[in-house]
Amino acid sequence: MAEYLVALGLIPIPATIVLAYILCLVVYRLHFSPLAHFPGSKLAAVTTWYEIYYDVILGGRFMWEIERMHQKYGPIVRINPFEIHVKDVRFYNTLYTGTTKKRNKYPWFIRAGAPGSSFSTAEYDHHRIRRGIISPYLSKRSVRSYEPIIQQKINRLCEHMLDTMRSGTEIELHISFLSFAVDVMSHLSFGPSRCFNLLESSSLSNNIRWRKGIKALFARLIPLRHLAFLVLLFRTLPLWLCALVDPSCADIDFVEKSRSVEESGIFSEILRSETLPSSERALDRVSDDAKFFIIAGTDAPSLAMAVIMFHILRDFEVLQKLVEELKTALPDPAKDPSLSRLEELPYLSAVIKEGFRISSVVTTRLPRIAPGEVLEYQGWRIPAGTPVSMSTYFIHNDPDIFPEPNSFKPERWICYSPDSNLDQYPTSFSKGGQSCLGPSMAYSWCYLAFATILRRFELELFDTTEENIKTIRDSFNAQPKKGFDRIKVKVPRQRK
Structure with a gap:
């Protein structure tokens, strides 16, 4: 009996310890943390569960809560116990600087990605090594050499447009692009014989599994960011089990098969390279880069292309002006356009710039850490080693920079005053030493695809409204209201 009473008396002690720890943690984060003096929600400063509630429970809604915090507290806010968010484009080049100052990625933020990829490499010097392996393949010069391959795929897409016209049905643009x-990307990555050949499907709607798979993968990124043990679990699953969750995973074994000496793909060359350290050409690491290359390098640009096409087709004046420019530059619609010639067309260039601005498909914030530098913003001193983030979506929708930001106005890129210098503001591909590697590729796709398709075909929106492209949720990339993720068009006739 005595032993029972002793045990009963000890029960509150662990609970007391836990409560005392929580209380001390709350007091520390609110009053003694290096970030305690920064404005923001007190609840967000105390616990990451505040962010989990908006991003996991409500589903990708934390970006809007960050915006609400800025509206209430100002341009600099503490959004969780460890991170500062700034909403002021003038700070952008300070945070996302070039090679002159080191910026690390925030390990917590990127841990749900493929850990061996350059994207998921947090430390600046290591990231620069991995970035340097891939960047030559995505330079403007290299992209020029890919032009015949890109145009070949666009022509195949046009054949599907022609089939759609003849059948009187509709075609979904995001799946198509x-x-x-x-x-x-698979052709360039693994060689022509290992191209995934989605365009060879009898109907592009059959490829919806790819869109669903990639969408599901991005949807997992945010929860996995908070639940690290699940990241390790997914990494240990066999390929066949991953394929049950995401069918596109089954295609990743092409990386291993790409060791074949007769293949000429990017990752084939990396795997066979004798100049790289063995750790950087190990199969697991190269596979991680290939996965990210295929997934992130296809979904965001294809979604942007679909959204841009929506805006073009919705505005009759924009469409007519663009088509007239294309008719002058490309008298014969059957002839393949030249990328260098298309880049000289002012209105097409303005349409693409405005399209990347208004689509803002990468909605996630991108934290950076200045490891040995105190960052300063309007009198605020941000301690070295603090994760600091900004959001492209907020910059591209800032009415002080882009009046009427919700309106698609290509003319703003042609008629702007020299003092405004709008070209410094687009941040679709981020900036600095850890920016996206693919802007040259993405722009080449837009130039060649829009010019070819709009010169050859008349397109009309079908069963598609603003609701289909309106950003409601942040799932790394922009997501509309559930059930509205489609942009459909009909193809009534060919152009002459």
Whole structure:
């Protein structure tokens, strides 16, 4: 009996310890943390569960809560116990600087990605090594050499447009451009014989599994960011089990098969390279880069292309002006356009710039850490080693920079005053030493695809409204209201 009473008396002690720890943690985070003096929600400063509630329970809604915090507290806010968010484009080049100052990625933020990829490499010097392996393949010069491959895939896409016209049905643009993007990237990544050939499907709607798979993968990124043990679990699953969750995973074994000496793909060359350290050409690491290359390098640009096409087709004046420019530059619609010639067209260039601005498909914030530098913003001193983030979506929708930001106005890129210098503001591909590697590729796709398709075909939106492209949720990339992720068009006739 005595032993029972002793045990009963000890029960509150662990609970007391836990409560005392929580209380001390709350007091520390609110009053003694290096970030305690920064404005923001007190609840967000105390616990990451505040972010989990908006991003996991409500589903990708934390970006809007960050915006609400800025509206209430100002341009600099503490959004969780460890991170500062700034909403002021003038700070952008300070945070996302070039090679002159080191910026690390925030390990917590990127841990749900493929750990061996350059994207998921946090430390600046290591990231620069991995970035340097891939960047030559995505330089403007290299992209020029890919032009015949890109145009070949666009022509195949046009054959599907022609089939759609003849059948009187409709075609979904995101799936169409995603099929094109996957074929280009898999062709370049693994060699022509290992191209995924999504465009060879009898109907592009069959490729919806790819869109669903990639969408599901991005949807997992945010929860996995908070639940690290699940990241390790997914990494240990066999390929066949991963394929049950995401069918596109089954295609990743092409990386291993790409060791074949007769293949000429990017990752084939990396795997066979004798100049790289063995750790950087190990199969697991190269596979991680290939996965990210195929997934991130196809979904975001294809979604942007679909959204841009929506805006073009919705505005009759924009469409007519663009088509007239294309008719002058390309008298024969059957002839393949030249990328260098298209880049000289002012209105097409303005349409693409405005399209990347208004689509803002990468909605996630991108934290950076200045490891040995105190960052300063309007009198605020941000301690070295603090994760600091900004959001492209907020910059591209800032009415002080882009009046009427919700309106698609290509003319703003032609008629702006020299003092405004709008070209410094687009941040679709981020900036600095850890920016996206693919802007040259993405722009080439837009130039060649829009010019070819709009010169050859008349397109009309079908069963598609603003609701289909309106950003509601952040799932790394922009997501509309559930059930509205489609942009459909009909193809009534060919152009002469």
